[in-house]
Amino acid sequence: MAFASCGVDFGTSNSTVGWSRPGQPALLPLEDGKVTLPSVVFFHAEDLEATYGRAALADYLGGHEGRLMRSLKSLLGTSMMDEYTELMGQAIPFRRLLEQFIGQLKLRAEQAAGRTFTQAVMGRPVFFVDDNPTADQRAEDTLREIAKAVGFKDVAFQFEPIAAAFDSESQIDSEELVLVVDIGGGTSDFSLVRLSPERARKADRREDILASGGVHIGGTDFDKYLSLSSVMPLLGMGSLLVSGRQMPSAQYFNLATWHTINFAYTRKAWPEIQDMHRQAMEKDKLERLMNLVRQRSGHWLALQVEAAKIALSESDTTQIDLGRIQPGHSFTLSRDTFDAAIGHLVSDIEHTVWQLMRTAGVAADGVDTVFFTGGSSSVPLLRQRVAALLPDARHVEGDLFGSIGAGLALDAKRKFG
Numbered sequence: 001m002a003f004a005s006c007g008v009d010f011g012t013s014n015s016t017v018g019w020s021r022p023g024q025p026a027l028l029p030l031e032d033g034k035v036t037l038p039s040v041v042f043f044h045a046e047d048l049e050a051t052y053g054r055a056a057l058a059d060y061l062g063g064h065e066g067r068l069m070r071s072l073k074s075l076l077g078t079s080m081m082d083e084y085t086e087l088m089g090q091a092i093p094f095r096r097l098l099e100q101f102i103g104q105l106k107l108r109a110e111q112a113a114g115r116t117f118t119q120a121v122m123g124r125p126v127f128f129v130d131d132n133p134t135a136d137q138r139a140e141d142t143l144r145e146i147a148k149a150v151g152f153k154d155v156a157f158q159f160e161p162i163a164a165a166f167d168s169e170s171q172i173d174s175e176e177l178v179l180v181v182d183i184g185g186g187t188s189d190f191s192l193v194r195l196s197p198e199r200a201r202k203a204d205r206r207e208d209i210l211a212s213g214g215v216h217i218g219g220t221d222f223d224k225y226l227s228l229s230s231v232m233p234l235l236g237m238g239s240l241l242v243s244g245r246q247m248p249s250a251q252y253f254n255l256a257t258w259h260t261i262n263f264a265y266t267r268k269a270w271p272e273i274q275d276m277h278r279q280a281m282e283k284d285k286l287e288r289l290m291n292l293v294r295q296r297s298g299h300w301l302a303l304q305v306e307a308a309k310i311a312l313s314e315s316d317t318t319q320i321d322l323g324r325i326q327p328g329h330s331f332t333l334s335r336d337t338f339d340a341a342i343g344h345l346v347s348d349i350e351h352t353v354w355q356l357m358r359t360a361g362v363a364a365d366g367v368d369t370v371f372f373t374g375g376s377s378s379v380p381l382l383r384q385r386v387a388a389l390l391p392d393a394r395h396v397e398g399d400l401f402g403s404i405g406a407g408l409a410l411d412a413k414r415k416f417g
Contacts, residue, residue: 005119005154005416006109007163007408008147010102012073012185012220013375014401015039017109018409019117026167026406028112030105031055036401037108039185041069041101043087052104060299068299071220071258072098074186077129077139085262095146103150119154121412122147123404125187126159126214156415159212160184161191162205163407164373168398169195170410176368177210179393181353181386182404183377186221188349189214192360192367203414211360215352219309219376220258222342227256227305229341230333231320235292236276236285247276251289256305261298269293291325300324312338313378339381350385357389367393373403 007018007026014036018026027035031053042056043049045065050056060068067087075081075094084091110116128139140157147155161180168178175196182189192210199208228237237252251273254263263269273293277286292301304320311318312335322329357364370386370393372378377400387395399406 004113004115004117005121005412006113006117007121007123007158007405007410007412008102008105008109009123009160009163009405009408010073010105010143011039011123011404012071012187012218013039014185015101015105016402016405017105017117018405018407018412019109019113020409020413026409027402028109030108030112035405037105039070039072039101041072041097043067043069045088048088048090050100052101057303061303067262069097069262070299071185072101074220074259076142077132077135081139081142086266095142099146099149102146106150106152116151118152119412119416120147120152121156121158121163121408121415123160123163123408124157125184125216126161126189126191126212127187127216130216154416156412158408158411159189159191160187160404161189161212161214161373162193162209163405163411164371164398164403165191165193165195166200166407166410167403168369168371168396168407169197169200173197175199177362177366178369178371179353179357179367179390180371180373181377183349183372183374183379183382184218185375186216186218187214188217188352188374190353190356192356192362210362211356213352213356213359215348217345217348218374219306221345222309222338222376222379223258223302223306224256225341225345226309226333226338227302228252230337231301231305232256234285234322234331235289236280236282239285240281241276241279242281243279247280248272251276255292255298255301258299258302261302264293264298265296288322288325295324297324308333309338309376309379313380335380342379342381346379346382346385349382350389353386353389364390365392369393370395371398371403372396373398373400375400 009016017028030037037053040056042051042059129135144155161182165180180191191212194208232252239247254260280286308318317334
């Protein structure tokens with residue numbers, strides 16, 4: 001079997017692998033002919049056998065007994081990376097879970113390509129961890145160790161928005177100053193890059209990159225705050241105890257955050273939830289919470305919220321169905337409610353873009369194009385705020401889930417041949 005280099009976009013929500021070949025699509029099919037593999041693992045209770053991607057979600061939603069894990073990338077750079085999670089009575093290192101998923105990406109890409117990949121350019125956010133260079137470097141080092149553990153002998157890294165810029169560059173015919181806006185599942189990343197067909201032929205692009213920046217806010221944070229503002233109150237968040245004090249919020253934050261949902265199912269959490277129910281003024285709301293935890297349906301609820309977020313990028317209203325925890329119950333969400341829930345996050349993103357422009361010494365009218373990529377870059381409020389910052393720039397939408405992987409494949413070809 002021949003050897004080759006590839007680009008690996010291990011994402012918080014979705015992952016891709018790219019292989020650059022003349023006249024061929026860069027992205028390789030990873031699941032049922034689709035080029036994205038949702039970054040999800042489901043462990044079956046009876047034997048800890050793992051399923052991945054859409055198959056994992058189908059097993060979970062189909063009622064199979066087991067444990068769903070999502071947003072594993074969010075663990076990089078945190079203290080949890082060196083800790084363990086309990087899977088059916090066994091203590092499993094989080095690091096091993098990432099190894100299993102990235103190993104699966106490599107295996108599926110090799111099966112699709114008919115060759116072994118020994119060299120890879122891995123995508124990374126501009127900052128895995130905000131304002132902590134030590135933790136940020138630790139995250140990259142951990143990802144490199146994992147990539148080598150699954151069989152990549154040579155591993156390089158590229159900022160995800162730079163990779164998206166390389167993909168954008170393959171589609172232009174003259175020089176442009178481009179702001180890449182990459183809103184992924186876990187981070188928002190930005191780069192100001194000079195692009196042109198002539199510059200694309202250079203091996204070293206450092207002088208073309210005017211500035212890069214980012215903030216640890218992404219689509220999963222939009223999910224979290226939409227859930228906290230609209231869904232968790234229906235389960236008792238913000239309600240009162242008989243003492244007059246407000247309901248403790250820790251379990252609601254766990255259930256609203258993708259990578260901590262399973263914390264609500266621990267032996268420690270259940271007595272706390274029972275105590276919350278005993279002391280609740282509005283017991284019907286706490287009964288919904290107890291039903292949710294009994295059924296281990298936290299990920300199901302998070303998927304309803306995520307679907308609502310996506311729907312509200314296209315429509316003014318959408319429905320959320322709570323039938324799994326209260327038969328026949330649903331409610332309407334509006335885009336105004338969504339905007340209010342995420343307004344503070346979008347303001348932070350907007351400030352990061354403004355700071356990037358200031359650092360680069362580039363005026364708003366100096367940017368020719370804004371290139372949007374990443375699944376959450378389609379959120380209307382975010383696009384409106386960026387448009388207000390750069391009113392004269394044309395807006396281009398790349399492949400929201402594929403631009404980074406395709407750009408990483410181009411970079412791998414440059415770096416490794």
